[in-house]
Amino acid sequence: MESSGWLVVFLVFLVLLSALFSAAETAIISINKIRIKQFVEDGIKGAREIQEWVEDPSKILSTILICNNVVNILASSISTIIFMDVLSEFGIGFATFVSTLVLTIILLIFGEITPKTIAVLKAEKLALVLWKPLKIVLLLLNPIVFIFSKISKIIMIIFGIKKEEGQINITEEDIKSMVNFSQEEGVLEVEEKKLIYNVFEFGDLKAKDVMIPRVDMVTLSIDSTYEEIVSTFKTERFSRVPVFKDNIDNIIGLINIKDLFFIEKDEDFKIDKYIRNIYSSYEYKKIRDLFNEMKKNRNHMSVIIDEYGGTVGIVTIEDLIEEIVGDIEDEYDEIIDKEIQVINDKEYLIVGTLKIDTLEDMLGIEIESEFETIGGYIIEKLGKFPENGEFVDINGISFVVENIGKNRIKRLRVKITD
Numbered sequence: 530m531e532s533s534g535w536l537v538v539f540l541v542f543l544v545l546l547s548a549l550f551s552a553a554e555t556a557i558i559s560i561n562k563i564r565i566k567q568f569v570e571d572g573i574k575g576a577r578e579i580q581e582w583v584e585d586p587s588k589i590l591s592t593i594l595i596c597n598n599v600v601n602i603l604a605s606s607i608s609t610i611i612f613m614d615v616l617s618e619f620g621i622g623f624a625t626f627v628s629t630l631v632l633t634i635i636l637l638i639f640g641e642i643t644p645k646t647i648a649v650l651k652a653e654k655l656a657l658v659l660w661k662p663l664k665i666v667l668l669l670l671n672p673i674v675f676i677f678s679k680i681s682k683i684i685m686i687i688f689g690i691k692k693e694e695g696q697i698n699i700t701e702e703d704i705k706s707m708v709n710f711s712q713e714e715g716v717l718e719v720e721e722k723k724l725i726y727n728v729f730e731f732g733d734l735k736a737k738d739v740m741i742p743r744v745d746m747v748t749l750s751i752d753s754t755y756e757e758i759v760s761t762f763k764t765e766r767f768s769r770v771p772v773f774k775d776n777i778d779n780i781i782g783l784i785n786i787k788d789l790f791f792i793e794k795d796e797d798f799k800i801d802k803y804i805r806n807i808y809s810s811y812e813y814k815k816i817r818d819l820f821n822e823m824k825k826n827r828n829h830m831s832v833i834i835d836e837y838g839g840t841v842g843i844v845t846i847e848d849l850i851e852e853i854v855g856d857i858e859d860e861y862d863e864i865i866d867k868e869i870q871v872i873n874d875k876e877y878l879i880v881g882t883l884k885i886d887t888l889e890d891m892l893g894i895e896i897e898s899e900f901e902t903i904g905g906y907i908i909e910k911l912g913k914f915p916e917n918g919e920f921v922d923i924n925g926i927s928f929v930v931e932n933i934g935k936n937r938i939k940r941l942r943v944k945i946t947d
Contacts, residue, residue: 536611543604547640550597553663555648556655557582557589564653575660591674591681592667601636608632701729727853736819737812739852740833740842742882744937748773749784755798762786769830771843772804778839780832783807807832812841820849875945878931879903881938892945894924903928904938922946 560583568576582589605628612628613621648655667674705726712722747765749758751774761770768787771780782804792798808828810819812835823831823846833842869891870878879888881904885896888903898906907928908914910921915938920929925946932940 536607540604540607540611543600543607544635544639546600547597547604547636548644549659550593550600551641552644552648552655553659554590554593554597555645556652556659557586557593559649559652560656561653565656568653568657573657575657578664579656579660587678587681588674589663589667591677592663592670595670595673595677596666601640604636605629605632705729723855724853727855731852732815732817734816734852735812736810736814736816736831736833736844737841739816739848740812740844741848742842743777743840744934745882746771746777746840746843748777748780749800750774751781751800751804753800755789755792758784758800759789762789769845771807771830771832772800773840780807780809780840783830809834810844811835816844816849816852819844820846823849877943879941879943881907881941892926892943894926896923903941907938907941 557579560579562580562583565576565580565583569580608631609625609628612631613624616624616627708717708722708725711717712719717725747761747767748771749761751772753761753772758770769783769785771783773779774781784800784803785805788803788805806828808823808826808831810822810831810833812833819831823829829846831844832840833844835841868880868883868887872878881902883903884901885898885903885906888894889896896903896906898909900906900909907921907930910923911919914936915930915933917930917933920927922928927944927946929942929944930938931942932938
């Protein structure tokens with residue numbers, strides 16, 4: 530019985546080893562790559578080795594699996610010897626059955642489920658604790674691991690499985706899921722979540738999506754007088770205004786209000802003396818590229834042209850930045866009407882330039898149209914330019930024209946009739 534006592538102690542030791550190897554395996558698989566990279570930058574001991582294992586886990590996982598299997602086989606043998614000694618009077622078959630049953634339960638609870646659950650929750654901390662013993666075991670078993678790794682690679686080649694080099698493991702959707710989870714857990718505020726989402730959308734938008742359209746542009750003619758220019762700046766409260774020659778399709782530059790500060794009243798004023806260069810770009814250019822180009826060339830405004838060279842709108846640096854951080858109001862900004870004003874849960878006021886896809890998301894409807902804005906769609910449905918009060922019904926939703934301007938619908942009232 531004395532020898533059985535020592536065997537029990539040895540068996541407990543083997544179960545503990547099995548638990549450690551199981552925990553180490555799960556920790557290496559579950560570890561947060563971003564956090565371990567931060568640990569490396571912070572100079573935390575062992576972090577660099579762990580990062581190497583995470584990037585190429587084949588060697589360390591082979592080592593852990595070999596050790597765990599050896600430990601479990603030894604534990605099975607020792608358990609059988611113990612139970613054959615204790616239950617010898619019941620026969621070898623019964624002792625072996627009880628040994629297998631008991632050891633299976635013990636290994637499942639204490640050698641697999643419990644340590645792996647802890648490892649998932651404390652992956653980084655556990656890896657930092659176990660890295661040194663794992664490194665020693667890896668050095669000792671390196672020849673054996675090398676042989677098994679080669680055999681594994683040969684089998685992969687036979688089955689036509691190739692190791693992906695430079696595979697992207699983190700996608701945009703993964704990051705968005707992390708952001709959503711962080712916001713739900715209170716780590717991120719709603720505005721911070723929106724900011725991160727805006728960064729992703731920023732890379733997908735084109736100039737035509739963010740530009741001030743041609744019909745809303747404020748411009749000056751090269752023939753404008755000093756009084757007309759000053760009046761425009763006072764009325765519109767812009768710091769920069771594009772200047773055209775002959776027509777708006779021929780934008781030749783811009784004028785900055787700062788250049789007017791030191792002009793004498795009696796001076797013979799000519800606008801062309803104060804015209805600055807203006808950047809130009811195409812409507813389908815990604816705003817990420819446009820932003821970088823404008824920043825590099827120190828341009829605050831860009832005229833947007835179509836494939837025929839006609840002016841379709843303008844974009845300012847402020848417009849581009851607002852796509853990420855939201856509306857920026859300075860001391861010259863007036864309180865302007867929002868694109869969507871909620872009257873009640875069944876009635877809204879919207880601008881005619883509101884994007885159709887924004888309206889679809891808001892109302893949960895589908896609108897098929899070649900136009901991008903709701904104003905263009907209403908004109909398409911009516912087959913003519915509408916008068917105030919005319920309306921269009923779409924899927925139980927009534928769109929009433931409230932205000933029209935020159936050649937465009939300024940505002941619509943939306944009524945949900947269902």
